[in-house]
Amino acid sequence: MVAARAGVSAATVSLVTSGKTAGRVSAENIAKVNHAINELGYVVDGLGSSLARGRSNIVILVAPDVSNPFFAKVIDGVRTEIGDAFQLLLSVTEAGQMPTPAVVRNLLSLRPAGLLVDAPSAGFLAGLPATGPMVLLDTAGVESEAPSVNFDLDGAALMLADHLADLGHSTVAYLDGTTGTETFRVRREAFCRHARTRGINVVAQTATTIDVGAAADAFARAWPQWQRQGVTAVVCSTDTHAYGVLQEARVARLAVPAQLAVTGFDDLPYSETSSPGLTTVRLPAAELGRAAGRQLLRLLAGEELAAKELVGEELEGDDRNGHRVTLESTLVVRGSTVDGGVAQGGQV
Amino acid sequence: MVAARAGVSAATVSLVTSGKTAGRVSAENIAKVNHAINELGYVVDGLGSSLARGRSNIVILVAPDVSNPFFAKVIDGVRTEIGDAFQLLLSVTEAGQMPTPAVVRNLLSLRPAGLLVDAPSAGFLAGLPATGPMVLLDTAGVESEAPSVNFDLDGAALMLADHLADLGHSTVAYLDGTTGTETFRVRREAFCRHARTRGINVVAQTATTIDVGAAADAFARAWPQWQRQGVTAVVCSTDTHAYGVLQEARVARLAVPAQLAVTGFDDLPYSETSSPGLTTVRLPAAELGRAAGRQLLRLLAGEELAAKELVGEELEGDDRNGHRVTLESTLVVRGSTVDGGVAQGGQV
DNA sequence: CTGAAAGCGCTTACAG
C-alpha cells in the first residue's frame, strides 16, 4: 500500500478510502492520508478490495439486445440511478441471445454487487445459480421469486384494442417478434384477448426479427392474403416492426390509415416523426431502468443491514425480496390510425 | 479451495484449472480433480485468480454511443473475435459521452486484460493513464501511439464526391453530427476537400445529434435557405441523419433524387430497404470490431511472450505496439441519388 | 510429479 508509506499509518488508509473514519481516525491523519493519496494519484485496487470484502462494486446488466434503441433508454435509466455508487457494466451476447450458463458463471465469479436482467427467457432464469441481489426487468410472463419491474402490458393491450374497435376495425393481423423473449408472447396474447372481447378478429399473424427490412419483407409477402381476408389494421409487437409495415405500405401505395391502420409497441423517437406518425403503446423505458436501479439499490442496502444484524421494523414487507413494480403505459395516437395526425404525408 | 478437499491434492487443482498440467500433474490426479470439480460445480473465483495473476480476464469496451445500431455491429465483431478467451464487458456512459477520468480509473482498477476504445475524443485519450494493452477503433483524426483500426474515410469521401460530381451536382449541403467524435470532423473535411477538387461547392452545413427526428427538423428549417442557394444534394455524416432528411423531403413533397439527392455514411440495414434506398458509404462495422479484437489478442499474446522473456524473431515489427489497420470502405449506390434504385416509392 | 509457503492488494476485527 503505497499511501501507507506516504502518510505515517498503515491500514488507517483503508479506513479513510472507505470513508469509515467516524470516530476512528484523527482529523490530522485523515488530512495526511488524503494528501498522500492526491500526491501519488492512488486509486484503491478494485481486485484486492473486492476480494477482501467478498464482492465487487460492479453491477452487471444482462440483456438479449443491446442494440435496440429502446434498450438504450433502459440502460440510461439504470445508469442515472445507480451510476455513482456502482460501476455499471453490460454483458455482451450474441444478438437476441441471453448469455450461456458458462458465461454467466464467469460473470458471477467477478462477484458483482448485483445483477440486473432484462427480458430474460424462462430457461435463462431456471439455469441461473442461486446468487446475490438481482432485479428483473420487463419479465412479463416469466415465473420468478426475484423482485422485478414490469410494464402494464395488459392495460396497454386493452387500450389498443379499444382504440381499434372504436375506429371500426373488425379484422386485424398481428406482426410478432421472434426472439425468445416472453414479453412478446404476453403482448400478443393480451391484445388478442381484449380484441376478441371488443369484437375484433385477429385473423392472421406472422413474426420476424426486430428489423425494419425483415418486417417489410414479411408484410409484403403476407399482404395479398391478408387483404383477401379483409384485414384493415396491422398490430405490431414493436415500433421497429411497424416501421417496416409503414415503409412497405408506401411502396405498395396503400393509404395509411385510410386503407390500412398500423400500430406498434415502444414509442421510439422515430415514431413521432415518421410520416404518418405511428400510433403506439408508449412503454416508459427510462423509467423501467430507473425503477430497477432503485430496487437493486434498496436490495443492496437491505443486505447491508442484514449483514449488520440490524434487520427490523425499518424494512417493510414490500421492501424485501419479491417486491414487484408495474409501470403504467399509455396509448399514443398518431396518424397511422387516425387521419390528421402530425407529419402526415405520402398518398394519404 | 473446496476442490482440494474433494481430491487429495491442494494447489495441484490450480494447475489443472489453468491447464498448466504439462508434465506437472499425473493423469490420475488430473482425472480426480476434474471429477471433483464437476461434482461440486466449482468455478475458479475470478477475483482471487485475477489478484494473484495481476490482471483479470475481462476486456472492457469503451464507447460513446452504445445505442447506435452501427455500434451494435462493431460490438458483435469484437465479441466473435475475443469472446471465448475473455469476458467482454461494455462500459456504460451518458449517451454520446466518453467516460469521465474517475470512471476510467475505476474501470482500470478492475485490472482488465485489455481495453478497446471506440471513437475516442482527443481529450479522453490524453487523460488516460498509461495503461496496459489497448486498441483504438474508428479513431480517425486523433493522435495516438496506440495500435488502431480505422476506416479509409478519405477514400470513401473521394468516391462520394466523384459520384455526386458525375451526376452533375455542383451545389450541396452537409449535415453533420454533433458528438465530439473526431471521425465526423474527418468525414466532413475529407468530403469538402474532394468536393472542391471536383468542382462541387459545399455551400452550407448544419449539425444535429444522431437522431432521425433532430435531423428532420434541422433539414426542414434549413431547406428554404438551401433551396435559394441552389442546393441539389445533402450529404449526411451518418445514415441516421439521412433518414431524417428523406423523411422530411417526403413531407415537403420533394422528389428524391430528381429534386434532391441524399447520401449517408454507415450503410445501416434500413438503408437498403428505405424508399428510396439510401446511397451511402459502407463502413464495415463488424470487420472493425473483429480487426480490433484480433489486434488486442495479438497484443496480449505478445505481452505474455515478453513476460516469459522470449521476445525474439517471432514478432515482426508490425506486430508490436503502434500497429495500424485501415479498412476499405465502399460506396453503395441506391435510389436516393440515382433514379431506378430498389424499393423506389413516393412521388419519384 | 506434488505439497507447503509466500504473496497479490485490500479490509476488518482485535488488542493496545
Add this chain to the structure above:
DNA sequence: CTGAAAGCGCTTACAG
C-alpha cells in the same frame, strides 16, 4: 484513535 495480524481465493516459484 492506531497498528499488527489474519484472511479473502487464488497462483507460482520452490523444495522435496
